[in-house]
Amino acid sequence: xxxxxxxxxxxxxxxxxxxxxxxxxxxxxxxxxxxxxxxxxxxxxxxxxxxxxxxxxxxxxxxxxxxxxxxxxxxxxxxxxxxxxxxxxxxxxxxxxxxxxxxxxxxxxxxxxxxxxxxxxxxxxxxxxxxxxxxxxxxxxxxxxxxxxxxxxxxxxxxxxxxxxxxxxxxxxxxxxxxxxxxxxxxxxxxxxxxxxxxxxxxxxxxxxxxxxxxxxxxxxxxxxxxxxxxxxxxxxxxxxxxxxxxxxxxxxxxxxxxxxxxxxxxxxxxxxxxxxxxxxxxxxxxxx
Amino acid sequence: xxxxxxxxxxxxxxxxxxxxxxxxxxxxxxxxxxxxxxxxxxxxxxxxxxxxxxxxxxxxxxxxxxxxxxxxxxxxxxxxxxxxxxxxxxxxxxxxxxxxxxxxxxxxxxxxxxxxxxxxxxxxxxxxxxxxxxxxxxxxxxxxxxxxxxxxxxxxxxxxxxxxxxxxxxxxxxxxxxxxxxxxxxxxxxxxxxxxxxxxxxxxxxxxxxxxxxxxxxxxxxxxxxxxxxxxxxxxxxxxxxxxxxxxxxxxxxxxxxxxxxxxxxxxxxxxxxxxxxxxxxxxxxxxxxxxxxxxxxxxxxxxxxxxxxxxxxxxxxxxxxxxxxxxxxxxxxxxxxxxxxxxxxxxxxxxxxxxxxxxxxxxxxxxxxxxxxxxxxxxxxxxxxxxxxxxxxxx
Numbered sequence: 001x002x003x004x005x006x007x008x009x010x011x012x013x014x015x016x017x018x019x020x021x022x023x024x025x026x027x028x029x030x031x032x033x034x035x036x037x038x039x040x041x042x043x044x045x046x047x048x049x050x051x052x053x054x055x056x057x058x059x060x061x062x063x064x065x066x067x068x069x070x071x072x073x074x075x076x077x078x079x080x081x082x083x084x085x086x087x088x089x090x091x092x093x094x095x096x097x098x099x100x101x102x103x104x105x106x107x108x109x110x111x112x113x114x115x116x117x118x119x120x121x122x123x124x125x126x127x128x129x130x131x132x133x134x135x136x137x138x139x140x141x142x143x144x145x146x147x148x149x150x151x152x153x154x155x156x157x158x159x160x161x162x163x164x165x166x167x168x169x170x171x172x173x174x175x176x177x178x179x180x181x182x183x184x185x186x187x188x189x190x191x192x193x194x195x196x197x198x199x200x201x202x203x204x205x206x207x208x209x210x211x212x213x214x215x216x217x218x219x220x221x222x223x224x225x226x227x228x229x230x231x232x233x234x235x236x237x238x239x240x241x242x243x244x245x246x247x248x249x250x251x252x253x254x255x256x257x258x259x260x261x262x263x264x265x266x267x268x269x270x271x272x273x274x275x276x277x278x279x280x281x282x283x284x285x286x287x288x289x
Numbered sequence: 290x291x292x293x294x295x296x297x298x299x300x301x302x303x304x305x306x307x308x309x310x311x312x313x314x315x316x317x318x319x320x321x322x323x324x325x326x327x328x329x330x331x332x333x334x335x336x337x338x339x340x341x342x343x344x345x346x347x348x349x350x351x352x353x354x355x356x357x358x359x360x361x362x363x364x365x366x367x368x369x370x371x372x373x374x375x376x377x378x379x380x381x382x383x384x385x386x387x388x389x390x391x392x393x394x395x396x397x398x399x400x401x402x403x404x405x406x407x408x409x410x411x412x413x414x415x416x417x418x419x420x421x422x423x424x425x426x427x428x429x430x431x432x433x434x435x436x437x438x439x440x441x442x443x444x445x446x447x448x449x450x451x452x453x454x455x456x457x458x459x460x461x462x463x464x465x466x467x468x469x470x471x472x473x474x475x476x477x478x479x480x481x482x483x484x485x486x487x488x489x490x491x492x493x494x495x496x497x498x499x500x501x502x503x504x505x506x507x508x509x510x511x512x513x514x515x516x517x518x519x520x521x522x523x524x525x526x527x528x529x530x531x532x533x534x535x536x537x538x539x540x541x542x543x544x545x546x547x548x549x550x551x552x553x554x555x556x557x558x559x560x561x562x563x564x565x566x567x568x569x570x571x572x573x574x575x576x577x578x579x580x581x582x583x584x585x586x587x588x589x590x591x592x593x594x595x596x597x598x599x600x601x602x603x604x605x606x607x608x609x610x611x612x613x614x615x616x617x618x619x620x621x622x623x624x625x626x627x628x629x630x631x632x633x634x635x636x637x638x639x640x641x642x643x644x645x646x647x648x649x650x651x652x653x654x655x656x657x658x659x660x661x662x663x664x665x666x667x668x669x670x671x672x673x674x675x676x677x678x679x680x681x682x683x684x685x
Contacts (some may be wrong), residue, residue, distance in 0.1 A: 027531065027542075029542075030542060059529065060525060060526075060527045060529065061525065063524045063525070065373070075531065075533075076531055076533065076542070076543065079529055080529050081376075081523075081524040081525065081526075081528070081529055081530060082529075082530075082531045082532070083373070083376065083531075083532045083533075084531070084532065084533035084534060084535065084543075085369065085372075085373075085396075085399060085534065086369065086395055086396055086398075086399050086534055088365075089365060089366070089369035089395075089396060089399075091366075092333075092361060092362075092365070092366035092367070092369035092370045092373070093369040093370065093372060093373035094373060095333075095359070095361075095366075095369075095370050095373065096331065096333060096359075096369065096370030096371060096372065096373025096374035096375075096377065096381065097373035097374065097376055097377045097524060098373075098377075099331065099357045099359060099370075099374060099377075100330075100331050100357070100373070100374035100375075100376075100377025100378060100379045100381070101377035101378060101379075101523075101524055101525055103525065104377070104524055104525050121362050121363065121366070122362060122365075122366050122369075125361070125362040125366070279352070279357065282352060283352045286302060286352055286353065287302070287304075
């Protein structure tokens with residue numbers, strides 16, 4: 001957030017008596033949000049909130065934990081118990097929260113850089129342990145908040161402020177990474193697939209264990225602009241053209257390469273005992289119950 | 290009490306939170322038992338020498354008392370998990386040594402900023418870097434004070450025996466709840482590994498968490514009470530609050546301006562400094578007529594007592610001031626003694642961290658000598674005696 005506000009965003013006009021169905025989940029006194037126009041975070045946010053609404057989840061039983069970055073601001077807008085933590089540490093924070101308060105549904109909402117660069121180690125270990133949390137990762141292929149630097153998902157030849165001659169580092173395939181580390185629910189959607197994304201979030205929220213959903217999103221201000229991807233609508237058209245829905249596809253084949261078709265859908269949906277289930281079993285064994 | 294049988298507990302499965310009785314245990318185990326007795330039900334850590342006995346004891350004991358032990362992937366994660374658990378409503382703790390302490394500094398700042406009660410034990414070893422993993426050090430004292438970025442106040446206590454390790458751990462939890470602040474237990478390898486008699490009382494009180502009395506509607510989660518500490522609405526309590534490491538206002542919302550920042554940082558500091566008398570603990574030995582005062586803490590203070598006794602045997606009027614509360618530094622206590630004595634000797638296993646604090650607090654009004662060692666062993670009483678004699682010489 002800039003210290004000097006050049007031009008305040010216009011306050012949305014609110015008609016008297018008219019309430020948005022998601023208003024009860026939002027800190028409306030914090031709106032408008034700080035996200036750029038064309039950013040996919042708003043779609044990700046509303047997909048999540050519609051999922052809560054349709055599942056009729058008691059808002060007092062959900063906590064949202066975010067790291068740092070554009071997606072890290074997600075926690076600030078939801079009228080839930082919400083924690084905006086340190087860079088990369090949303091998952092271990094969420095782990096502590098979940099283990100201390102098992103009845104809580106704990107959702108981590110953060111970005112690709114936060115979860116997979118600085119927080120990558122925590123991600124794979126939480127997946128390995130099968131901690132019962134849901135991780136939603138908005139992947140915009142760069143660090144948007146800090147001005148558009150290269151990230152762990154930036155494609156080869158991607159232009160960012162720290163790859164001025166084009167990126168030459170190999171990117172992560174997040175779906176493959178999550179599946180390999182042991183996540184029991186793995187899906188990927190783009191912000192074009194808002195309804196499918198919502199349904200997927202609903203599945204994940206009801207699925208015990210470590211759930212991961214990658215949400216591919218436009219970043220028209222930074223990544224999109226530098227890579228001449230056009231505006232947000234152009235990116236949506238690109239998703240419509242290139243995103244191939246293939247449920248149960250091989251995660252290894254889920255690479256995202258610019259200009260090529262890429263797979264979205266549900267990759268993994270399995271069941272294995274969660275960390276807390278196994279912990280409780282050990283305690284029962286200890287006392288011979 | 291001396292004839293009470295020593296209870297064997299380490300391998301026994303018991304649901305008891307407080308293992309009342311007389312035990313033979315080391316300082317690390319005493320910290321673990323102190324924590325559980327104080328009501329700690331969550332412990333996250335990463336293995337590191339010479340802390341491992343704390344984690345091992347916790348791994349054995351916490352499942353017995355409805356608690357959770359988790360070995361995290363690193364100390365970054367351990368500290369983050371502790372803060373998360375505290376917001377889940379439980380008493381949470383971690384323990385480490387120098388290298389892990391460095392990694393915890395990041396989220397220690399988050400705990401300060403979000404006013405999260407938790408306890409961090411640092412069993413110090415020789416440093417910098419990997420240093421001397423199995424040998425003693427006291428070189429993290431300044432890191433304890435200033436290790437995380439920004440200006441803040443922190444409470445740090447330093448035990449000199451396994452018994453005190455137990456007692457101070459209990460007190461650390463009470464202070465963390467009282468001030469809604471992380472509290473550091475700055476112990477060292479020798480106290481951690483030293484086996485001594487530890488007497489656990491019949492009852493150990495569990496410090497309550499300060500919960501909001503107001504209803505959720507219109508509740509301001511970071512509006513302090515009269516003593517500058519706000520009540521804490523934890524996850525699932527129905528308050529649905531926002532907690533951020535960003536500078537925030539009383540609503541908990543980010544506030545990106547200089548005034549809000551200054552107001553918040555000042556309150557976070559003042560809520561501790563204004564009430565420091567509640568927990569400025571120290572021990573005096575033979576100070577009434579002392580001409581030379583030895584100031585030390587932790588294991589070094591025990592050696593210093595030997596040095597003071599050697600000096601007394603030679604007719605030198607020496608005394609010992611053992612600091613128990615290290616941070617906030619007891620300036621007033623030092624000042625009071627500096628006016629009474631003719632010389633100060635500071636003994637510590639680093640090259641003069643607390644020495645500088647004593648120098649600052651005493652304002653240079655008396656001659657000073659430091660008896661320092663960089664780490665790897667404790668001092669000898671003879672070295673302390675030499676320091677006492679030196680400071681006397683420079684006075685005459």
